Amino acid sequence: MxxxxxxxxxxxxxxxxxxxxxxxxxxxxxxxxxxxxxxxxxxxxxxxxxxxxxxxxxxxxxxxxxxxxxxxxxxxxxxVTRTFQIMRPYYSLPAYKNLIIPLWAPRARKLGGWRGGGKHGDRNTVAVDILEELGFERDSRVPYKPASALPTGYLKRLELARCIAMRPxxxxxxxxxxxxxVSEIAGLMPLxxxxxxxxxxxxxxxxxxxxxxxxxxxxxxxxxxxxxxxxxxxxxxxxxxxxxxxxxxxxx
Amino acid sequence: MENKRIERIDRGIKVRTEGIYSIVSMREMMYIAGPRIIFLGILFLLPLILEAAPYWKRVMNIMFIYSLLAISFDFLANYTGLVCLGGAFFIGIGGYATAILNSVLHIPVLLSIPLAAIIGAVVCTLLLLPCLQLRGVYFAIITLMFPLLFTRVIEATNILGGTNGITGLESIPGHFTENYYIMIVALIALFGLRRFVNLDAGLVMRGVKDNEQSIRASGINVTWMKTQAVFISSLIGCFGGAYLAHLYVWAGLSLFALDFSIIPIAAVAIGGGGTIFGAIAGSFILVPLSEFLRFFGSFRIVLYCIILTAFIVFKSEGIMTYITRKYHQFERWVDV
Structure with missing residues (x-):
């Protein structure tokens, strides 16, 4: 179909x-x-x-x-969501706060978003969970760093995270x-x-x-x-x- | 000094007070609440102290009006990315709205001011709605144009009292009401907005400033978010305007004066953009300064400009940013 x-x-x-x-x-x-x-x-x-x-x-x-x-x-x-070729994160916000915005978006609030995080529970916690699923190490400082300080590999993951947070x-x-x-790509393939x-x-x-x-x-x-x-x-x-x-x- | 640089480290107490642990000891609680309590304490005592100098009580009211304008500018420019020079526009619309409500429809003054703020905010938002696609300097120019447009329209068509303005507004009753009324509103705006920008909805507005495309890709209507931001901002501005009209017991063309657009920006530049508190700090410096300098007669503007330039050259980050940094961090020289 x-x-x-x-x-x-x-x-x-x-x-x-x-x-x-x-x-x-x-x-x-x-x-x-x-x-x-x-x-x-x-x-x-x-x-x-x-x-x-x-x-x-x-x-x-x-x-x-x-x-x-x-x-x-x-x-x-x-x-129907998209990622951008030139990464467009919210540079002034920490990485996990970047996900608050799609989790707050009408679609996520109505349908629950990824793992129901837009509707139930604390959005901050869910945001860190999503980042962990996409390969941000939870216990490191990476998810809490401002997006402007992240390297390209993480920004690409963040682009993807911003999409899946809405559960498209x-x-x-x-x-x-x-x-x-090559190794970064190999890391993305399982995702x-x-x-x-x-x-x-x-x-x-x-x-x-x-x-x-x-x-x-x-x-x-x-x-x-x-x-x-x-x-x-x-x-x-x-x-x-x-x-x-x-x-x-x-x-x- | 050549091989040394400044290292800034967060104070231990700052780190401790970031989490839930801040409530375990009095010292940590005071670290957070202390500056706010001192600020609020001084503010509430100020009208009582200035009882000895009635003229300065009046200056204080003007100071709060500029604070409101500066807060609304700071919120719109640094949290939503719309540089709005429409301070005069907000003041004018708010002033005329309350003039009609109070002097034509005879609504009591304490009610007509907030009512005028809401009506004025709706009018301002509707008029600015077509311009929300614009960004940066283009939006600034459009908003600067609006007060000029209204001045000319009122002059040319002689509506709303023409060049004479609308007279016969009620003054604000009560000895201290005048002071505390605007003070409390300014404080609500200050603390309310500081809280709002850290809520999820506030984060979305900050996202609008960072990049609109990603907001759209998340399924959020950017124009609607901007409309809300402009409404909040013009609500604050129009309240100031309505209050000012009752302070002068007159609403006229001088409410559209350019001062109301320019001085708040200078206040935010001095106080530190993006802190919201800086907007209040800046207008608390600029407005009394301008009054002090009356002593120098026509030399006043020169001194005013020199002081303003000095602030911008030597403390370009803004006073609030500087003080916050000193409060939270200590500095030391280390070898490179």
Whole structure:
């Protein structure tokens, strides 16, 4: 059963065609990867789905409801959240206080959020619990440090934590592996799998193909705003148009 | 001195009083409550002491009005990220609202001031609503424009008494009511806001200042949060305006004077932004200072500017930030 249907989204930035009629389906509970070279429209696609950018034509259906004209906060409230490629924590607040905000958000207060923390119990305690689940050491000072003092690896986890605190249905991860070392990525992989077990659908935009292919059920490739391939990861990477987009063509 | 640097360490008692252990001994309790008790004690005695100098009692009232404006500026600028130069706007709207309520509808003064504050806050919030998309200096310019706009509209159309203003407002009854009324409201605003910014809802507003996109991605309506912040802030400002109108028993165009926008900002700069208490401390320095300097005649503004500059150059972090640091930490020189 498909949980998110994207139907022919097009977006132009003053004549530059960023997305040309992109369509795809995401099934409930799967991990869906989106790959493509730089500037192929991956982040724009995420921005369009989550309502941060208004697109010219096309529709997005979430659980059968048309969410195309909704403002971003309403889409997030329905359960479609995102992480940001350039991390956007609340720099002046301590790491665990960063999670108070999504736990306070209407969705978490109504439905309980992650482990019911938005509705029941002390939000501070729940925030530290969530951070611990995501690999912040509880007994260290890390969760209590201001977000401005945290290294990139923790900030990426914090991005993810901010999403799951709301207990969303879909998380759109915008390059959570970029800028991380191999060991840090290895530390994140079990988390991704854990989210899948929890029944959260993940859409991952990624440049690190090897790591993505380990977890993704299906992959879509974009080039210059067009969808050029879709399917199992090994099929997509063997596709001639994908190879051409990544490596270039020999024909002049 | 070349190979040394200052090291700052939290005092032991500060660390001890952070948790629940602060209630085990009198010394720790006094460490937390002491400064507040001293501050409140002096404040409540002030009208009694100043009984000898009625003129200074009046200055004290003005001081609290500027405190309210500075608090509302500090809250909006440092906790929500909206730099609002609309002090004069709040004062003017609050003043005219109470003038209509009191002199036209004959509502008693002690009731008409809070009523005017609420009505004024609604009006201010509605007028500022279209501008909430703006940030930083752009929002500042728009809010600076509003009092000028109202002055011109009132002048041109001769509504609300035109250039003569609305006269015949009741003065505030009672000998000490005048002083304590505004003092208690200022204290409620001070301690209420200091508590509010640490609540979960207050944290969300601080999040709005840090970055709006993440707030949106969490499913929270940013414009609604900003609207609430502007309402709180203009409620405080309009109360000051309504009180001022009754102090002058007159509501006129001078309520839209630029002073009400500028001096609170100077007060926050001197007192220390983001502490809220600093806003009060700053206006307690600036307003009496300005009165003292009347002694120097036309030389007054020059001295005022010199002192203001000195504060900003030598204590740019703000007095409150400085005092808090000295209270909580000790410093020593260590080798690098």
């Amino acid at each position: 498909s949980i998110l249907t994207v139907d022919g989204i097009s977006k132009t930035f003053k004549g530059l065609k960023a997305l040309i009629s992109v369509s795809f389906d995401v099934k409930e509970g799967e991990i869906y990867g989106i790959i493509g070279p730089n500037g192929s429209g991956k982040t724009t696609l995420i921005n369009c789905i989550t309502g941060f950018v208004k697109y010219d034509s096309g529709n997005v259906f979430f659980k059968g409801k048309n969410i195309s004209k909704w403002p971003p906060h309403k889409i997030a409230r329905a359960g 249905e879909i998380i759109l991860c915008d390059e959570i592996f970029s800028g991380l070392s 991704i799998e854990k989210l899948k077990i929890e029944g959260i659908t993940l859409i991952m935009v990624e440049h690190r193909l090897k790591e993505l292919f380990q977890v993704a059920d299906r992959v879509m490739a974009l080039a210059f705003g067009e969808k050029i391939a879709e399917g199992k990861s090994y099929e997509v990477i063997e596709d001639s148009r994908v190879k051409e987009a990544y490596l270039g063509s020999e024909e002049v």
